[in-house]
Amino acid sequence: MIDFTRDGHLHTPFCPHGSNDPLHMYVEQALARGIKTLTFTEHAPFPARFLDPTPEKDSAMSLESLPLYIEAVQKLKRSYPELDLRLGLEIDYLPGCEAETLAFLEPYADVLDETILSQHFLFVDGELLPVDFSAESFDTLVRRVGSFEDVMRRYYTTLEVGLAFPWECLKVNRIGHIDLPIKYQTNYVWDRANVQKQQTSLLQRIAERGFGLDLNTAGLRKPECRQPYAIDVMTEASTLGIPFVLGSDAHIAKDVGSGFETIQKKATFL
Numbered sequence: 001m002i003d004f005t006r007d008g009h010l011h012t013p014f015c016p017h018g019s020n021d022p023l024h025m026y027v028e029q030a031l032a033r034g035i036k037t038l039t040f041t042e043h044a045p046f047p048a049r050f051l052d053p054t055p056e057k058d059s060a061m062s063l064e065s066l067p068l069y070i071e072a073v074q075k076l077k078r079s080y081p082e083l084d085l086r087l088g089l090e091i092d093y094l095p096g097c098e099a100e101t102l103a104f105l106e107p108y109a110d111v112l113d114e115t116i117l118s119q120h121f122l123f124v125d126g127e128l129l130p131v132d133f134s135a136e137s138f139d140t141l142v143r144r145v146g147s148f149e150d151v152m153r154r155y156y157t158t159l160e161v162g163l164a165f166p167w168e169c170l171k172v173n174r175i176g177h178i179d180l181p182i183k184y185q186t187n188y189v190w191d192r193a194n195v196q197k198q199q200t201s202l203l204q205r206i207a208e209r210g211f212g213l214d215l216n217t218a219g220l221r222k223p224e225c226r227q228p229y230a231i232d233v234m235t236e237a238s239t240l241g242i243p244f245v246l247g248s249d250a251h252i253a254k255d256v257g258s259g260f261e262t263i264q265k266k267a268t269f270l
């Protein structure tokens with residue numbers, strides 16, 4: 001069962017690559033769309049050792065901003081007591097930096113309600129390359145790894161390895177956009193059947209770990225994707241008992257709840 005009155009993946013003005021739309025605008029848009037449960041999941045700061053490979057180095061919030069973000073969402077909760085407003089983070093899964101990520105975010109875990117673990121970078125020949133920065137940078141990744149399907153397989157297997165760490169300490173509840181490379185899928189010829197083995201293995205691991213999945217509608221808004229992330233794994237994940245939480249991944253207020261109706265209309269079985 002999907003809760004269509006819940007948006008579990010929202011960014012904020014604290015996101016350096018997002019918009020300056022104030023927090024209350026996100027809430028007003030949620031109210032207008034009948035959304036009653038909202039989780040703010042700003043990109044958690046990176047551990048000091050990780051150097052953001054994107055040109056502007058603006059993938060995540062700075063460590064200095066984190067207490068300000070926490071305070072702002074807590075204040076917002078007090079302003080809208082009628083809503084179930086949750087404080088979260090979108091935590092990057094960075095292969096090789098797991099222990100640091102866990103250690104430096106742990107002091108904040110107590111105040112967090114629920115968080116998302118997302119992979120945005122892939123480790124290739126000793127270098128972490130961005131997955132979803134641009135079509136050009138993604139194509140570099142494809143060429144370095146071999147093919148689109150190779151990127152998908154590596155995305156899945158890396159994440160599966162990463163699930164060995166105790167992410168519950170950081171209140172991780174679900175995995176963000178589990179098939180993020182499909183953001184650029186229309187630029188390539190590929191067949192999901194060829195990544196099925198790795199996909200099944202990852203889903204089984206997620207089920208064992210008790211995590212859910214982020215049914216992320218940002219993919220619908222991307223011209224080279226045209227579908228929500230995770231929707232193609234729903235049938236299999238559901239048989240494994242994995243729950244789904246809708247997320248708009250809004251970086252601007254007007255995107256809160258975006259695409260939820262499209263999913264609700266199409267997927268009458270949900």
Ligand SMILES: [Zn+2]
Nearest residue numbers: 011015043251
């Ligand atoms: Zn973002």
Ligand SMILES: [Zn+2]
Nearest residue numbers: 090118176177
């Ligand atoms: Zn993300």
